Amino acid sequence: MPNRTFPLNAWYAATWDAELRRELLPRVICNKKMVFYRRADGRAVALEDACWHRLLPLSMGRLEGDEVVCGYHGLVFDPHGRCTHMPSQETINPSACVRTFPVVEKHRFVWVWPGDPALADPTKVPDLHWNDDPEWEGDGKTIRVKCDYRLVIDNLMDLTHETFVHSSSIGNRAVAEAPFEPTHTDRTATITRWMRDIDPPPFWAGQLGKPGKVDRWQIINFEAPCTIAIDVGVAPAGTGAPEGDRSQGVNGFVLNTITPETDRTCHYHWAFVRNHKRNDQRRTTELREGVSRIFREDETILEAQQIAIDENPGHVFYNLNIDAGAMWARRLIDRMIAAEERRPILEAAE
Ligand code: FES
Ligand SMILES: [Fe+2]
Known part of the structure; x- marks a missing residue:
């Protein structure tokens, strides 16, 4: 029998669509910590809920525009998970990013794909x-x-x-x-x-x-x-x-x-x-x-x-x-x- 109890390459309902707002919503899905929010234009975003710098959950920070500001030292991440600001320095370390997860909205749910993003086919939503x-x-x-x-x-x-x-x-x-x-x-x-x-x-x-x-x-x-x-x-x-x-x-x-x-x-x-x-x-x-x-x-x-x-x-x-x-x-x-x-x-x- 497999040790893992769930596949990762699948769409999972993260939340009801009405429950996802312009604020940070932490969720653990398939043992992965994620943070969800809506951009100003309404599109849903799912990022790994761990800051690249010292791993503080990003959900403990705040949403500013379409970006998340870490609640510890203020690194800023955009909806693609890229760091766009580091305090007290001009150059941004190019490796500074957090993982993003594919999301789609369908049938009143926000669905997330915890597995390989290349396989996330929106037509496969249940x-x-x-x-x-x-x-x-x-x-x-x-x-x-x-x-x-x-x-x-x-x-x-x-x-x-x-x-x-x-x-x-x-x-x-x-x-x-x-x-x-x-x-x-x-x-x-x-x-x-x-x-x-x-x-x-x-x-x-x-x-x-x-x-x-x-x-x-x-x-x-x-x-x-x-x-x-x-x-x-x-x-x-x-x-x-x-x-x-x-x-x-x-x-x-x-x-x-x-x-x-x-x-x-x-x-x-x-x-x-x-x-x-x-x-x-x-x-x-x-x-x-x-x-x-x-x-x-x-x-x-x-x-x-x-x-x-x-x-x-x-x-x-x-x-x-x-x-x-x-x-x-x-x-x-x-x-x-x-x-x-x-x-x-x-x-x-x-
Ligand atoms: S842990 Fe996020 S900025 Fe330091
Ligand atoms: Fe029952």
Whole structure:
């Protein structure tokens, strides 16, 4: 197994776009200290958060125009990481620069590429288009979770846990009992689960607003290394949703992208969007807070699980049927890491 737990050549969500302003924002991403800010024209910048001179984090300095002034001895760095001013001397040492990281803004996030800048292709930003698509309405938050980001992915790839962790909102026995189908490509893995003719759990009964049994779906789409878009919804039973006609139902997407901070902490960015009753801000806020409460239940589980894993180094985990999605996700992540390290990957026969 690879030692590194995440690939570096990937786009990671650093922050929500609205949270990046004309001020210095420090973030650790993939164990790298970075400082983010916006230039006067709005463009986002990411620099290494360590001054070339004596390594003081630049985030402890200040933004002046488009440049960062170090808070220790006043060296100034431009958005390309080049030093443009040194106190008490005319000539600037040509090696005085800090690393910059490629950034792009898309789907309401600022994305950063911690790996080889030459490989940073903006077309490879994970697909979270629902976040700013006018057909969809919603909002989200970020949780800093004290666990390996892959534990969050395991959690999302197997929604059986809803039955036990989220029994008061979205969980019911049907989730744990319904069969599911895993499929994959070389960058994606999908788990499709249909629960037909069931009683809707409270969350979905409220969204649908109609009595009676429902057909419920959960289609989990993983895009390596750390983005998961879950297509969820219910429709009155027998109205054709499994065959493709969702017109009688309600549909949402749980959008997740989990950015490794360190090997044991992560920034879990999520949003819940819907395509029904869109012009209802109160519903947007209520849904965001409702999902936020649900995810706090996950946070408790994940942090306890990380502590237990650390207490049991070398513990071997056995995979059950329900772990198929997580196994695929981890296999795709491991392949990305192995490709970066240019070494063959040892995989169980598929
Ligand atoms: S450490 Fe930044 S100017 Fe000296
Ligand atoms: Fe959960």
